[in-house]
Amino acid sequence: MSARRLFQSLGWPVATGLLIALIALMAFPELRPPSGSEPQPRPPVQTQQITSYADAVDRAAPAVVSIYTQKMREEQRHPLADHPYFRRFFRNSDRPQQERMQSALGSGVIVDERGYLLTNEHVIEDAEEILIVLYDGREVRGELVGTDPESDLAVLKIEMDDLTAIEVPEPTQARIGDVVLAIGNPFGMGQTVTQGILSATGRYNLNLSEYENFLQTDAAVNVGNSGGALIDIHGQLLGINTAILGEGNTNVGISFAIPADSAMDALRQIIEHGRVVRGWLGLAVRPFTRGVQSSNGTKNNGVLVTEVMPNSPAERAGLRPGDILTHIDDENVGNGRRGMDKIAATAPGSKVTLSIRRNGEPMTLTTTIAERPVPAS
Template sequence: MVRERVVSQLQSLGWPIAAGLLIALLALLVFPDLRPEAMFSQPAPADGRSLSYANAVERAAPAVANIYTRKPLERQRHPLADHPFYRRFFRQSDSPQQERMQSALGSGVIIDERGYLLTNEHVIKGAEEILVWLQDGRETQAELVGTDPESDLAVLKIDMEGLTAIEVADPSLARVGDIVLAIGNPFGVGQTVTQGILSATGRYNLRISEYENFLQTDAAVNVGNSGGALVDIQGRLLGINTAILGEGDTSVGVSFAIPADSAMRSLREIIEHGRVVRGWLGLDARPMTPELASSLELESTEGVIITNIIEDSPAEQAGLVAGDVLTHIDNQSVGQGRQGMNQIATTPPGSEVTLRVLRDGRRLELTTTIGERPAPNS
């Protein structure tokens, strides 16, 4: 009796099962991408070629330029040049000029179709003439719009039609392990593309520049790549290649790029103001160490210990004193100091902020108005 009921139930399910299988078969025929091998593997291109980043390069490469500069190079003066007896021999020599020109090279990225480029400040520093050579072979002189030495960035302007501007990505969404491409002009050989992964984010304390928040990559970056583009696999700008780690000038698999959002912020400020305007508190501080935290009887190493307050600064007006431990700015942790420094720098002068500090075991909240950071040489 039981067997008959089971057989009857299977027979009653036969048509629905058959219909379902038929529908699934038709779906696989009509939509081949639903097949398991298509869903869980990387399909090869339709033309049979291997997986490639050529599309990303085609999008980004026209926006990456080679930069050549001419810099005056002082010639060492001979110690006998001013001697009364030998002076006439130096005056009659075939090299009357005491200066000659030195060529330098680097890379740059076209950010705007109006002709604005980003590069590193150290690429064009001291240059008397800046030449930009585009991927399509065109060459032109560039105007220096302004520089930001504290982040090692410079903005150039060229007057040329038909420029291709690079698309800018949000580097905060990039993840360690993402594939990246470096495009630049290493050793002056011409535009070159190298590939690697994003090795780390938020690198600082490298003593490369005053404001550091670098992307780290293992893509080969060499002399001449400075100022070039670090892009994702869609060809969008993630950062401006800036420095390599190593004793020589050859890549050892550790290089650093300024995040695109920071670079774009500097570019907009330079175009608008001729320089980068940054917020300023007016204090000196050092990171909290376990030893310092223990000596101050603190439970954590969160925050920075203030070592000096500049007179008439926003920090003094807030009531901060040396020995205070600054932990938060507007409810955001200052970390080991670099996060807080970058936060203040990007806060517009005139903005009111709340500072959370520890003083003699007490938690205090102080308010002040952000000032404008003085120019580096003032």
């Protein structure tokens, strides 16, 4: 058979087979062989859209309580009340007595099923009576275990069955931008939940307390929210709501909370020691200014020692006013706040190494941390 007749006899079957294969590849793309030059499609990003925080509230709300206190307040007597002539006019008057009970309110968080609560020290300050109202409406008297005015924290104890303690993560993994919820008793209205985001961490120099390391949020916090819970979307405790920024106790979208890990550490120490035990070095420092930098010929990598207390660990180490403190145990002191927090967190009796510069020369000193003296009330 000639080549021409062979081609004519096979032409139609081959063309038909190629057409069928083309149709199959178009109908079933997965049959196509992979191509090295053809980009592979990316798998879809798995996202979870949260439309409600009800589950988080259900977990945390039973641990948040309302606190009502009674405080004794002295009334000023009229300057003429004891005058021989005018005394009779005041004897039968309707003026209140010289001492009267003043009501105050706040919030608290049950952090231990044994009945321990955290709240702010300013909520229960000078309280004659403390009434705790639980989430389910039960009422019980609160007993003051101890306070830490330097961080504005207080620990209360209640005797009650079937208590729900809030979950506290260790350590707290809060990030700026996380959604947060504030739970408390604003204006005595009853338990209320507000929502916002975590705006900042490590806020200090606000003159709210001696030791400041606040979480900042834009969740609405008002009078009565103090001592309440700042939680994450899982219902875990992030912080204890403490203060707002604004005049006349008006919320302007900036409020502050004490981080949960700091609050829980204070609670453990108050239960164990009746107070918070902090380390103490016994010196005063201040950050650099442009003038200090130029006169000492140094860069902004330390703090200037301005005062050394007599008989303090700093004096025993040989520190002098004018020294530049740069590191404590190889950790940079930053602008001074970081070093202050490190010393406060160091157990009394621990040895520390201080890196300084004196007249431009680096030096290393050692000393033993003492217990911070109790501040005069």
